């Protein structure tokens with residue numbers, strides 16, 4: 001999920017949690033957004049640059065190659081270790097930090113699930129055949145017909161086609 005979408009969701013959640021958490025609300029809020037520093041690190045490793053503006057452009061590239069760097073803060077292992085630490089030390093701020101991170105990772109998981117389901121549906125509809133070259137492939141790739149500016153647009157089937165990897169690559173090269 002994109003950074004601005006995370007900011008929107010986190011802001012909404014923070015407003016809901018505000019009556020309970022009061023002045024502590026900033027901690028899960030900031031954690032739920034700053035966890036995406038992972039993607040910035042991915043950019044720094046891939047491009048050897050620290051420019052924030054370039055990083056945002058890089059992260060918007062459709063189907064960018066994920067670098068070898070795993071997203072350390074998004075990992076279940078990290079979240080598990082933090083949970084253990086929070087349970088051991090009984091630090092309230094750690095639980096709040098964790099809540100923000102888990103919120104973020106859950107949203108990512110939902111988003112991935114929905115996009116994968118969409119891919120599966122379109123793949124079945126196409127009977128595994130690329131509409132451009134008619135080749136039959138194991139896994140057709142999801143390609144957005146138009147820039148998807150809103151979250152709703154992201155989950156609309158009409159905004160996608162599925163293509164074989166080869167046609168998909170050529171389409172992006174042309175385009």
Ligand SMILES: [Zn+2]
Pocket residue numbers: 130131132133134135163164165166167168
């Ligand atoms: Zn094809």
Ligand SMILES: [Zn+2]
Pocket residue numbers: 062063142143144168172
């Ligand atoms: Zn594409």
